Amino acid sequence: MVAALGEAQVRERLGEVPGWAVDGARGALHRQLRLKDFPSAFALMTRIALAAEKADHHPEWSNVYNRLDIWLTTHDAGGITERDFALAHVINAMLED
C-alpha cells in the first residue's frame, strides 16, 4: 500500500506536473482541460482509461461537451500519492502528442 504524501511534499512536487493544482476539498490533484470538441475530449478519455487500467489506478472525472475535469487521488491511501503524480505525468505526456 502506498502512503499519502504530506501537504508540503505535494506542493513541492506540483512543479513537475504543469497544469495541475491541489483540490484541497477532494484531497486530489485537479486539472481542467478544454478540448476542441466532444470527440476530442472522449478520445482523450479513452486513452487515459486504457493507461489507468494498465496502471490499476483510475481517475475521477467529469466531462461536459469539450470540457474535461480530472481529479487524481488514491482511494486506498485517502489522499494524494506517487501514483497520482505518475498518472498526471502520463496524462500531460498525452497532451503533448
Ligand SMILES: C[C@H](O)[C@H](O)[C@H]1CNC2=NC(N)=NC(=O)C2=N1
Ligand atoms: C483493487 C484495486 O487494485 C484497487 O481498488 C485500486 C484500483 N484503482 C484505484 N484508483 C485510485 N484512484 N485509487 C485507488 O486506491 C485505486 N485502487
